[in-house]
Amino acid sequence: MSRACSARRLAALVLLVLAAPAARAVDLHALLGAFADDQLVPAYRGFAADGAALAARAQALCTGRPDAAKLAATRTAWRDAYVRWRGLDAVQFGPALDLRVGRALDAWPVRPRLVDEGLARGPATLAFKDVGAQGKGLAALEYLLWDPARGEAELLAGLAGARCAYLLGAARELAHEAAALWVRWDPQRGRFAREIAEAGHFGADPRHPYLTERAALGELVNRLVAGLEASAGRRLARPAGLGAHGDPSPERFEAARSGATRAGLLAHLDAVRAVLNGPGGDAGLVAVLRDGGHAALAARLDAAGQAAQAAVAALPEPLAAAVVERRAAIEAAFNALLALRGLLETEVATTVGVTMDFNENDGD
Helix, strand or coil, rough: CHHHHHHHHHHHHHHHHCCCCCCCCCCCHHHHHHHHHHHHHHHHHHHHHHHHHHHHHHHHHCCCCCHHHHHHHHHHHHHHHHHHHHHHHCCCHHHHHHHCCCHHCCCCCCHHHHHHHHHCCCCCCCHHHHCCCCCCCHHHHHHCCCCCCCCCCHHHHHCCCHHHHHHHHHHHHHHHHHHHHHHHHCCCCHHHHHHHHCCCCCCCCCCCCCCHHHHHHHHHHHHHHHHHHHHHHHHHHHHCCCCCCCCCHHCCCCCCCCCCHHHHHHHHHHHHHHHHHHHHCCCCCHHHHHHHHHHHHHHHHHHHHHHHHHHHHHHCCCCHHHHCCCHHHHHHHHHHHHHHHHHHHHHHHHHHHHCCCCCCCCCC
């Protein structure tokens, strides 16, 4: 081969290399900004509005004589708040943990004894901040608003007096906690949204929790894994008696009285997939992997998220009956959640360079 021919081939090869599209940089800044500004800020704003609406509906229910229309409106407001919170709980960190709001709002199952003690003490003067977690919040409100052992007319009759006062007090406490969270997340009053969106851009100032983008990403991945563990374990395996959880305890299914168990699990998966795929599919964890040269892993993560969402959507309501009649559907959802969790905490965490150190009890 002549030197001239070799030179021409080398020149052609160089031109091909130069013309090839360069791999896009892994844009963690875009992912964190979308997560904070487009996902969490609107959700916390919405949860504060849900809390205020629930308190207002409870006030209307307890003003004058409770009736079916007022009860239905209050139940709808409860469901809105519950479903929104389930999505927020999927990636709970920051102010929710600092203020221990998760425990105050979301301790399941309810303990009727705590509610009865509050009724006996006189709910009109009861300080709900001193009530045990399982005697207030979403679980206690559901307990008061639904009772499968009683008809609607009997339930409405029972809401007179102290019972309605307790309901109203618990609803106002929830609204107060939701508003306090929104103050921390509101870009005009708090700072936590900026701490995430601008992670790694504050220099070495130790007052900021995330001195690098990777630190904020690590927190995010850990919280995703912890949330999936909670849904797979506490919300499915434990009440259904899967794995090492012994005999089924269907009464422990979260939000079983209201029939909102599946809706809550779906809200959780919607929030997880928003982190995985981002708005428009271009600012999520899947895109970060794909643009970083890990297209196969990105595709598997996307597929695992879709599979988990589809398995949860296929769950029959009520889940308490499905423990016997449709157990395979519960097992399929449980396994899909575990598969997504496993992929995140192993291959994804290793690939994006974060350390897994979540505690499954975090946020309780």
